[in-house]
Amino acid sequence: MSKLPDESFRDTIGTINEEGKRAWVFPKKPSGKFYNKRKIVSYVLLAMLLSFPFIKINGNQFVLLNVIDRKFNIFGFTFWPQDFYLVVISMIVGVVFVTLFTVAFGRIFCGWVCPQTIFMEMVFRRIDYWIDGDRGAQIRLKKQKWDAEKIRKRTFKWFLYFIISFLIANVFLSYIIGSDAVLAMIKEGPADHISTIVALLIFTGVFYFIFAWFREQVCIIACPYGRLQGVLLDNKSIIVAYDHVRGEREQGRAKFKKDQNRSEEGIGDCIDCKQCVNVCPTGIDIRNGTQLECVNCTACIDECDHIMESIDLPKGLIRYASEDEIVKNEKFTFTPRMKGYTAVLFILIGILCGLLFLRNDVEATVLRLPGQTFEHKGENISNVYTFKIVNKTVKDFERIHFKIADPKGGKVILVGKPMIKIEKGEYAQGTLFIEINPAFLKSYKTNVKIEVYDGDELVETTTTNFLGPRNFN
Ligand code: SF4
Numbered sequence: 021m022s023k024l025p026d027e028s029f030r031d032t033i034g035t036i037n038e039e040g041k042r043a044w045v046f047p048k049k050p051s052g053k054f055y056n057k058r059k060i061v062s063y064v065l066l067a068m069l070l071s072f073p074f075i076k077i078n079g080n081q082f083v084l085l086n087v088i089d090r091k092f093n094i095f096g097f098t099f100w101p102q103d104f105y106l107v108v109i110s111m112i113v114g115v116v117f118v119t120l121f122t123v124a125f126g127r128i129f130c131g132w133v134c135p136q137t138i139f140m141e142m143v144f145r146r147i148d149y150w151i152d153g154d155r156g157a158q159i160r161l162k163k164q165k166w167d168a169e170k171i172r173k174r175t176f177k178w179f180l181y182f183i184i185s186f187l188i189a190n191v192f193l194s195y196i197i198g199s200d201a202v203l204a205m206i207k208e209g210p211a212d213h214i215s216t217i218v219a220l221l222i223f224t225g226v227f228y229f230i231f232a233w234f235r236e237q238v239c240i241i242a243c244p245y246g247r248l249q250g251v252l253l254d255n256k257s258i259i260v261a262y263d264h265v266r267g268e269r270e271q272g273r274a275k276f277k278k279d280q281n282r283s284e285e286g287i288g289d290c291i292d293c294k295q296c297v298n299v300c301p302t303g304i305d306i307r308n309g310t311q312l313e314c315v316n317c318t319a320c321i322d323e324c325d326h327i328m329e330s331i332d333l334p335k336g337l338i339r340y341a342s343e344d345e346i347v348k349n350e351k352f353t354f355t356p357r358m359k360g361y362t363a364v365l366f367i368l369i370g371i372l373c374g375l376l377f378l379r380n381d382v383e384a385t386v387l388r389l390p391g392q393t394f395e396h397k398g399e400n401i402s403n404v405y406t407f408k409i410v411n412k413t414v415k416d417f418e419r420i421h422f423k424i425a426d427p428k429g430g431k432v433i434l435v436g437k438p439m440i441k442i443e444k445g446e447y448a449q450g451t452l453f454i455e456i457n458p459a460f461l462k463s464y465k466t467n468v469k470i471e472v473y474d475g476d477e478l479v480e481t482t483t484t485n486f487l488g489p490r491n492f493n
């Protein structure tokens with residue numbers, strides 16, 4: 021009877037030891053072609069992430085996600101709760117896009133783009149290497165008693181963690197309440213902004229906890245995207261993979277021996293040096309196959325390439341490849357499943373572009389006050405309404421007023437002042453009366469078309485209904 025492959029490694033995760041306690045991961049410092057490329061991508065993305073809240077376009081924050089006031093700026097364009105359907109469609113486009121990419125290229129998003137990986141691997145982990153040293157030195161320091169060196173290193177490292185967590189919290193808050201509010205707090209001092217400073221300290225605490233202690237467990241335990249791998253990946257998906265055909269051959273992996281012809285003897289090219297395991301930030305052995313812990317960071321590719329180079333064997337024992345490429349030597353193909361996702365993606369992008377194009381810059385609603393009927397005012401009949409006008413443009417409206425386009429003979433009387441001012445990205449609401457001479461009414465309930473002007477410029481048209489006497493005829 022053939023022996024089943026040992027899959028017991030799937031019973032536990034790399035960050036929990038046999039006693040069920042946290043197994044701290046001390047990954048070796050990565051180096052190589054992929055790591056250098058990831059560093060460049062990470063620095064560009066970090067620069068974007070940190071600068072977006074402080075860039076203004078026509079006075080609008082470039083990206084603002086103000087869930088408290090329900091106001092969102094994307095690339096300088098303001099979106100209101102009324103535009104929420106656009107946010108939903110954009111999110112669906114994002115999900116389909118990531119799904120398509122996962123089906124085709126595995127968790128490429130996790131390794132190259134995800135802010136968690138970028139902050140963890142390119143910021144906090146690099147502080148570890150700088151202060152504590154590489155893997156061996158980190159393990160030694162962990163076991164070391166609390167002498168002067170350990171206290172000095174730990175205090176300095178935790179202090180840096182706190183400062184960076186605090187900076188990230190400031191940027192994060194700038195996305196939510198706006199960079200102007202955060203800068204005002206910095207300028208005027210925390211005493212006048214107690215709620216902001218409390219939010220800032222809570223966020224700092226959360227980031228500190230994540231990056232100082234929870235670390236790679238976010239990807240392994242908390243992130244739902246990693247779990248999706250099982251259903252999205254198939255044998256044609258390109259992932260960071262160990263070439264087990266070449267690595268094991270008929271005789272399996274074996275330690276390196278000089279002047280040995282491994283392929284002739286049927287010995288795999290893997291020399292079982294475990295450097296790919298030592299460098300892995302989630303503590304797994306890629307040679308076991310696809311695992312949910314793998315964030316496709318490519319560190320093991322670089323590390324194995326160094327080993328292959330040093331023993332004069334071809335690089336690429338661990339590489340971006342699909343299972344079918346490794347086993348059947350099949351090159352990447354655009355499968356029907358990928359075609360299906362692509363078609364859905366293009367349809368959704370088309371719908372989103374169309375809706376964005378049709379989206380009104382000004383939104384006006386005029387609603388008759390509930391429970392009110394009509395009043396006689398001299399020769400006219402009057403109804404009372406509430407109105408709301410949202411100015412999504414990038415200019416201030418100085419002289420907003422209303423006109424009745426249909427039926428003829430109607431007029432609008434604003435309560436308070438004859439014209440209203442609405443700053444860009446803001447809204448105004450209030451009460452108004454519509455008066456119409458009954459000679460122009462066609463029935464007991466008449467549709468009214470209202471035009472909204474800023475000075476002489478027509479900025480929006482809306483409709484409402486108007487009640488007259490029941491014995492109309
Ligand atoms: S680094 Fe390469 S050679 Fe070394 S154990 Fe990993 S796969 Fe085998």
Ligand code: SF4
Nearest residue numbers: 300314315317318320
């Ligand atoms: S297995 Fe390789 S690619 Fe996956 S997380 Fe570990 S080092 Fe990164």
